[in-house]
Amino acid sequence: xxxxxxxxxxxxxxxxxxxxxxxxxxxxxxxxxxxxxxxxxxxxxxxxxxxxxxxxxxxxxxxxxxxxxxxxxxxxxxxxxxxxxxxxxxxxxxxxxxxxxxxxxxxxx
Amino acid sequence: xxxxxxxxxxxxxxxxxxxxxxxxxxxxxxxxxxxxxxxxxxxxxxxxxxxxxxxxxxxxxxxxxxxxxxxxxxxxxxxxxxxxxxxxxxxxxxxxxxxxxxxxxxxxxxxx
Numbered sequence: 001x002x003x004x005x006x007x008x009x010x011x012x013x014x015x016x017x018x019x020x021x022x023x024x025x026x027x028x029x030x031x032x033x034x035x036x037x038x039x040x041x042x043x044x045x046x047x048x049x050x051x052x053x054x055x056x057x058x059x060x061x062x063x064x065x066x067x068x069x070x071x072x073x074x075x076x077x078x079x080x081x082x083x084x085x086x087x088x089x090x091x092x093x094x095x096x097x098x099x100x101x102x103x104x105x106x107x108x109x
Numbered sequence: 110x111x112x113x114x115x116x117x118x119x120x121x122x123x124x125x126x127x128x129x130x131x132x133x134x135x136x137x138x139x140x141x142x143x144x145x146x147x148x149x150x151x152x153x154x155x156x157x158x159x160x161x162x163x164x165x166x167x168x169x170x171x172x173x174x175x176x177x178x179x180x181x182x183x184x185x186x187x188x189x190x191x192x193x194x195x196x197x198x199x200x201x202x203x204x205x206x207x208x209x210x211x212x213x214x215x216x217x218x219x220x221x
Binding site for chain 1: 144146153154155156159167168169170171203208209210211212213214
């Protein structure tokens with residue numbers, strides 16, 4: 001069974017920069033996994049931020065960016081705002097099926 | 110702007126079949142893929158199944174034997190059925206278009 005691993009929690013100061021990562025138990029994450037990133041705030045449905053590694057949706061704030069970093073998918077927030085405090089999930093594609101990471105709880109403090 | 114409206118029974122007994130429908134308002138229905146995702150209370154997201162514009166389907170291997178996803182293009186709707194539910198299937202279920210636009214979520218509770 002494929003496992004996708006994210007940091008359980010991270011803390012960042014307002015205005016700072018933080019990188020969340022997403023690793024695959026099958027090996028290095030590549031563009032062929034079409035990494036997606038989602039943000040979820042309490043009581044809300046998830047909101048899509050990034051698709052296919054580094055593509056932003058029309059509503060994605062410019063401070064969010066996606067990349068591949070050291071064999072993992074990465075989501076970088078630059079100039080973090082208080083409203084960025086949320087849970088973040090990555091999603092990877094495995095030839096017909098998708099697997100979510102366990103999520104990262106980002107605290108802005 | 111596309112909107113996804115979903116509905117279905119919110120309380121089921123063990124062994125019953127979960128049935129949810131997602132209606133798509135706005136935008137073309139036939140040019141995307143359609144997904145169901147769930148989230149148990151206090152836990153993370155789990156991908157359940159998807160159906161493409163051509164009607165081809167993919168399922169989470171752990172749920173495949175119990176899940177059916179279907180689409181009704183004449184009504185701009187797609188549906189999820191999950192048979193033989195147990196308490197472990199208690200979750201908020203979401204529908205999504207292209208993983209980008211999501212429904213509001215439906216809480217389904219399985220309890221005797």
